[in-house]
Amino acid sequence: MRTYLLRRCLYMLLILIGASLLIFFLYSLTPGDYVDNNLSLSEERKAELREIHGLNKPILERYVNWMANMFKGDFGYSLAQQRPVLDLFQDYIWNSFLLAVVSTFFTWFFAVVVGVLTAYKQYSLLDTLVMVGIFAAMSIPSFFIGLFLIKVFAVDLKILPPGGMITTGSRAVGWEYVAQVLHHMLLPVAVMVLLGVGSLTRYFRSNMLEVIKQDYVRTARAKGLKERTVLYRHALKNAMLPAITLIGFELPGLFGGSIIIEKIFNWPGIGQLYMQSFTVRDYPLLMGFTMFLAILTVVGTFISDILYHTSDPRVRL
Amino acid sequence: MSIPTTAGRPEKAIRALDVSDSLWRQSIRQLRKNKLAVAGFAFIAFMFLICFIGPLFSPYADGKINPANMHQPPSAKHWLGTDLLGRDVLTRLLQAGRISLTVGLASMALSMTIGTVLGIVSGYYRGVVDQIIMRVADLLFTIPGLPILFIMGALMSDWKIPTDYRLYLVMLMLSIIGWPGVARLVRSQMLTLREREYMQAADVLGLSDKRKLFRHLLPNVFPLLIVIATLSIGGAILSESALSFFGLGVMPPTPTWGNMIDAANNVIDFEKRPWLWIPPGLAIFLTVIAINIFGDGLRDVLDPKQNTSR
Numbered sequence: 001m002r003t004y005l006l007r008r009c010l011y012m013l014l015i016l017i018g019a020s021l022l023i024f025f026l027y028s029l030t031p032g033d034y035v036d037n038n039l040s041l042s043e044e045r046k047a048e049l050r051e052i053h054g055l056n057k058p059i060l061e062r063y064v065n066w067m068a069n070m071f072k073g074d075f076g077y078s079l080a081q082q083r084p085v086l087d088l089f090q091d092y093i094w095n096s097f098l099l100a101v102v103s104t105f106f107t108w109f110f111a112v113v114v115g116v117l118t119a120y121k122q123y124s125l126l127d128t129l130v131m132v133g134i135f136a137a138m139s140i141p142s143f144f145i146g147l148f149l150i151k152v153f154a155v156d157l158k159i160l161p162p163g164g165m166i167t168t169g170s171r172a173v174g175w176e177y178v179a180q181v182l183h184h185m186l187l188p189v190a191v192m193v194l195l196g197v198g199s200l201t202r203y204f205r206s207n208m209l210e211v212i213k214q215d216y217v218r219t220a221r222a223k224g225l226k227e228r229t230v231l232y233r234h235a236l237k238n239a240m241l242p243a244i245t246l247i248g249f250e251l252p253g254l255f256g257g258s259i260i261i262e263k264i265f266n267w268p269g270i271g272q273l274y275m276q277s278f279t280v281r282d283y284p285l286l287m288g289f290t291m292f293l294a295i296l297t298v299v300g301t302f303i304s305d306i307l308y309h310t311s312d313p314r315v316r317l
Numbered sequence: 318m319s320i321p322t323t324a325g326r327p328e329k330a331i332r333a334l335d336v337s338d339s340l341w342r343q344s345i346r347q348l349r350k351n352k353l354a355v356a357g358f359a360f361i362a363f364m365f366l367i368c369f370i371g372p373l374f375s376p377y378a379d380g381k382i383n384p385a386n387m388h389q390p391p392s393a394k395h396w397l398g399t400d401l402l403g404r405d406v407l408t409r410l411l412q413a414g415r416i417s418l419t420v421g422l423a424s425m426a427l428s429m430t431i432g433t434v435l436g437i438v439s440g441y442y443r444g445v446v447d448q449i450i451m452r453v454a455d456l457l458f459t460i461p462g463l464p465i466l467f468i469m470g471a472l473m474s475d476w477k478i479p480t481d482y483r484l485y486l487v488m489l490m491l492s493i494i495g496w497p498g499v500a501r502l503v504r505s506q507m508l509t510l511r512e513r514e515y516m517q518a519a520d521v522l523g524l525s526d527k528r529k530l531f532r533h534l535l536p537n538v539f540p541l542l543i544v545i546a547t548l549s550i551g552g553a554i555l556s557e558s559a560l561s562f563f564g565l566g567v568m569p570p571t572p573t574w575g576n577m578i579d580a581a582n583n584v585i586d587f588e589k590r591p592w593l594w595i596p597p598g599l600a601i602f603l604t605v606i607a608i609n610i611f612g613d614g615l616r617d618v619l620d621p622k623q624n625t626s627r
Contacts, residue, residue: 018452019459026468030475132353135613139551139605141558144598147581155588252461259463260559274464275563278471290468294459 008305012298019294020070024063027283027290034079034282053079053284070291076284080277085288089270095165096257096269099185103192104250110197115204116236119212130201137198146191146264153187160187163266188265192258203246207239214238241311248304252296344540344618354614360607364600368414377405380412380570391592398592400580410596413572417601420488420573421554428492428553429546432499433538437530439500440507451504454497462494466556469493470565480568487566491553499545506538540619547612551605558601574601 035041035049050056054065066076075085118127154162166172166180211217212235220234221227257271266272270289277285348354372378377395382402389399397406439447457465469490473483510516511534519529554574560566561575569576580586580593587594 015452015455015459018456022456023460026472030472135606135609136602139555139602139609141555141575141578141598141601141605143559143562144578144601147578147587148595148598151587151591256461259467263563278467281471281475286468290460290464293461293464297459297461 008302012302016294016298017067019298020067020291021063023287023290023294024066025059027287028059028062030281030283034280049079053077066287075288075291078277078282078285080280080282080285085285088273088285089288089292092268092270092273093255093257095267096262096271097255098181099188099192099262099267099269100254100258102185103189103196104254106189106193107196107200110193111200111204112236112240114197115201116208116231116239118201119205119208120231122209134198134201137194140195142191142195142260143264145194146188146261149187149191150264163264165268184267188261188267191265192261200246204239204243207242208235211235211239244311245304245308248300248302248307251300251303252293256293256296347618348614351614351617354611354617357607357609357611357614360603361611364414364604364607365418368411368418371411372408372415375405375408375411377408378412380404380409388590390590397596398590400593401586406592406596409572409577410574410600413574413577413597414600414604416484416567416571417554417557417574418604420484420491420557420567421550424488424491424495424553424557425546425550427488428495428549429499429542431492432496433503433535433542435496436500436503437507437534437538440504441511441526441530441534447504450500454500457494457497462556463559465494466490466560467563467565470560470563474565480571484567484571487557487560490560491556494556495549495553499542499549502541502545503538506541507534510534510537544612544616544620547608547615551608551612554601554605554608574598 035046035053035055038046041049047056054062057065069076073086075089077083078085078088081088114130118124118130121127150162153160161167161184163184165184166177167184170180172180214235217230217235220230225234255270257269257274259271259274261267262269262271263275274286274289277289382404383399384402386399387401389395391398395405395407397410400406400409435450439450470487473486478486516529516533519533524533557566557573558575558578561568561573562578564576564579567573567576569579574597577597578594580590
């Protein structure tokens, strides 16, 4: 186990260095950057800015500097917002996290309940309907369903806000603030649940189908336990076990924001920040964000592997 | 060792051929019983037909700009109204469908080809080649697909790629993020298949590597490949539409379902002229549902081991 962990950490480091190379060169080989695109700057000021931010140095030197800073916990300096990238992340990331954590909770909740029910009543009408619903949920273009719901609930019915996190210009504090945020969260959370629930329900349903056939479930029934107890205590526990490996894979989704949803609903999260920076080609921020996502993904996969092993010791690592 | 048997009893060889033929026929017969999958297939066929043939019968297929006729709501003359240049939305929707479906098909074909070849090679030869291919795949898995697509889309804009070429580059981009998944799957299949007896027989017969890989191993992953290929068309159509919606994929004047929904970015079009952006959204949705349902039906028939639904 120890050698595995060591080897694994080394590999994580290598793959992240590979990712950093990919990210850095993808962005820095693009013609035009924030300084170039900013028409309000004079030629001298542009040269000065390049000097300050080290943009006129050879590309390899810039890469080495970028990497060295990252090891020190410095993800760069946003040119458009004139603030360190990590500071900006801290401002936006919790908004993203709020959205993600609530929708992840509901996604899992619905997926488990519906998954268990449909597995129990396999081939029933409910099962067929849910299967069609799952296919529908997996086939929705996320940006379209977002727009469509805004059109219906905000523009036509006027019962929900079209976007943002609080009402524009509102200075609400305390409970009033919480209520406003909840009101604004409703649509984006609904869309995120809808988008995620399909594949997860399928996953739980098939896990459950496998477990229900097992002998110990029959034993539990034979000794006269209530069907609810059999399903939710004996079967579900074992059907849930493989799912804990999914927790690691949720990591990028929880902290990395959701680019499309946040953009459509104008939610001040990290994905929205990314899209904003895209239009002005604020490369330090874009590179920092992409690298951040890569780190989350790699760490998430690592956590999943470890959980996989601890949940089922038969699995060799 | 097999040569004398087949040469001595030709009728047996013919019967063996019959059996292998009916495997496919059997699958089709089984698929036919799945009404949902048949409906899915029928809808896909309908979509292709109407998109590729429909515009030929439209009086507005030339896409002529007619400012006097702009922003008309749906009517008997223009079933889905007209856009800001006075073009018929229904005709444009079908023309966009041609592009979107083609992008889906082409990028699927490209990522399947790259993924299959690399997967077979890396699973069969293992060693250094395998290491290199799989590490590149790992690397591409590190960064989520959407940001990579966005970066590549922005690169196209910054390099001032002419809009006509963007279409082909979008196909290429989608296959860049698509192949690692295919390669991994094919590789894992290869690792088990290469240990089978018939591969030992192929070794003993001294067949060339090329023959072993493409005549003996490839046909055995074919059922699996067909399933992934079908499902990945849906994914590609969804990715293309998101990319084009954000102005980073295929750009006007080339219409795609994604960049038609771009009309929703204009507040007035969004609130007052839903005929501009709701039909393309529904078209994507229905097409992808049909593809997913059909793909799932295929999976039941062709790849019963991976059966997740029943």
